[in-house]
Amino acid sequence: MIDALFGSKTRVKLLHLFLNHPGQSFYVREITRIIDEQINSVRRELANMLEVGVITSDSADNKLYYQVNQRYDYYTALRAIFANEPINSTKPALTSDEAVSEQYTTTIAAIPALRLAVLSGVLVKGSTSDVDILLVGSLPAAKVKAAVALIEKNEGRELNYSVMPYEDFYYRLSVRDKFITEILASKHNVAIDKDNVLSQK
Incomplete structure (x- = not known):
């Protein structure tokens, strides 16, 4: 029983x-x-x-x-x-943080004008961040929601994500803003960085 x-x-x-x-x-x-x-x-x-x-x-x-x-x-x-919700048997086995990033990069990259994407939280093993996805750029809300929804469906749970303009992100990064610092201080994967802004840090 x-x-x-x-x-x-x-x-x-x-x-x-x-x-x-x-x-x-x-x-x-x-x-x-x-x-x-x-x-x-x-x-x-x-x-x-x-x-x-x-x-x-x-x-x-x-x-x-x-x-x-x-x-x-x-x-x-x-x-x-x-809840009789089947586990997605088509989801590939992920053995590393790099594999997680690789799986979702294509989905995220489809968002127009995306300049930076960071995966953390439940998407990265060992991460303590409360934010699962950080997206940077002047992004269309509908495209963001659609991309996140696809990842949520694959993960089988709701995700916490944050979207901000590039200028706002760069400023907050430069002044070591607590929100940004906590994401980057925790284990994370940089899925997309078109301006190489994080590789300079």
Whole structure:
């Protein structure tokens, strides 16, 4: 039984709820009504799931809300189990950061006027950055969204990405802006650098 595999019936119900509603938040009493379990049991399992990182929490209107952590290492595998979402079997096995960069460069390069693209976060093993993709240039929003959506589909999760004009990026790089510095200080891959601005650093 899957209950035995994952520890408890309550935990299984919680995983099923969260993994079938990525991006949606629930508060405790709402959760107890939906999964029909005792509130103490729900609170105990929520605490356990928070500790391992499979869910996140945030407070609003004096309530604590919970949702699945799409940046969790085993998010895609859990979605395959609890949300019946097949793992993309056509996705090539990636054995290095360079392979990750190579896989997505073609998709990103299709964005007109793109001058710089940096991959980090969940797209680069060992990265601690909160930003997964940094795109620099005067870029059409629709093209950016389309490219990111393709990568998100392949990854099976939402990505955090940032877009900024080249002049803004270059200035923030030159003054060692915290946002830029944190991305570049973490493990990352420079997918595109048409002006060789990062190779000079």
